[in-house]
């Protein structure tokens with residue numbers, strides 16, 4: 001490792017003990033940025049890298065709620081307000097039993113660069129709780145969301161901090177959170193994104209992350225004169241991002257052959273078509289069941305406790321969670337002929353896996369570039385809320401496509417090596433950094 005990165009990381013690790021995912025996210029960025037900062041000493045003198053790795057504010061709070069049996073339950077709530085140099089804090093809320101400070105700090109850190117890449121004026125933030133929505137009734141989820149918002153409301157606002165969805169937070173949860181915010185503040189504002197279409201939401205926001213990751217794959221493939229047509233695609237996850245990535249890949253002529261959840265994956269060699277995807281959506285969004293049911297219904301193979309990367313494919317789109325592709329998975333993907341990875345989830349590839357992709361010089365689009373379509377469309381929802389005017393599906397989708405193209409251009413600008421190889425990791429990290437860093441310098445030591 002570059003000794004300058006090592007020295008910087010020693011300080012990060014000492015100041016943030018036990019926060020492994022945060023260390024991982026910061027180190028990846030530091031590896032891209034430290035050489036760039038050496039060439040641009042203004043960033044060094046202003047200690048931008050040191051400042052950008054320290055949240056502006058971290059809020060941790062108790063979330064007590066009553067379950068259906070009348071028993072008191074206690075969870076922990078978080079909001080990391082990471083950076084507001086280029087706009088109000090913006091980023092999702094995650095509800096999952098694994099949520100802790102380190103995971104949310106990694107997500108908030110990534111969000112700063114991602115939001116900058118979107119070209120829209122949004123700072124970075126992330127929040128959530130270790131509450132597990134699995135197996136909870138709608139009423140329990142509502143009582144949890146109301147209690148969570150009863151503390152969070154004093155820290156957020158349409159011009160301050162605008163949360164949205166992430167793992168475990170979809171339309172249902174945003175509704176409960178918004179209702180409680182409105183009641184406490186007595187104001188109807190665009191304080192959350194991912195709202196329902198009848199009450200301030202934007203068309204295409206539900207689709208945006210998955211669509212965006214597919215548009216990004218398409219842009220990458222174009223650099224090699226290739227396209228999605230006829231490609232076999234492995235997708236992990238079966239939640240929001242995975243569902244709409246599957247929809248768009250199929251629409252653009254690719255064949256999606258896998259879908260997964262935390263229990264295992266299904267392999268459908270004929271491809272997940274429109275009707276089968278409808279089944280997955282109903283299974284996951286309404287009945288909240290397990291993906292195994294797909295195998296039973298369509299008579300395809302189910303792999304318990306396994307991830308889809310053992311299936312031969314041309315393109316991989318991880319859309320479930322962090323560190324879901326390890327070194328062995330990456331090697332197998334490359335060996336099986338996979339030449340494009342577009343990350344719908346945040347930091348799905350371990351550092352060793354990323355190295356395998358870079359060494360093999362395949363098209364590797366890291367999450368902070370490839371999945372930025374979700375938050376970008378949240379930014380478009382905020383614009384519509386400010387104007388008090390909705391845009392059509394076509395208008396929003398066109399803007400999303402333009403944004404994904406621009407993110408790709410930024411990656412090419414900052415990530416193209418002398419050999420012509422586009423290192424999208426460097427491209428996204430440096431491209432996302434410059435705007436935030438310049439704004440921080442302009443705003444003084446704050």
Ligand code: NDP
Nearest residue numbers: 166167168209237238239240241261262320321345346374
């Ligand atoms: P959902 O909750 O809708 O879906 C998550 C999916 O991933 C489910 O299939 C879930 O399975 C699976 N999953 C979650 N945790 C794990 C785990 N630890 N191991 C294996 N599988 C797991 O979330 P989203 O689709 O919204 O988010 C997916 C990813 O995309 C996350 O990394 C998120 O940060 C990222 N992302 C989301 C955006 C958005 O707009 N929603 C925007 C940008 C990135 P199960 O049901 O069994 O838990």
Ligand code: 2IT
Nearest residue numbers: 091092164165166375378
């Ligand atoms: O990781 C992400 O970019 C999200 N979960 C979406 C954030 C948002 O504010 O729409």
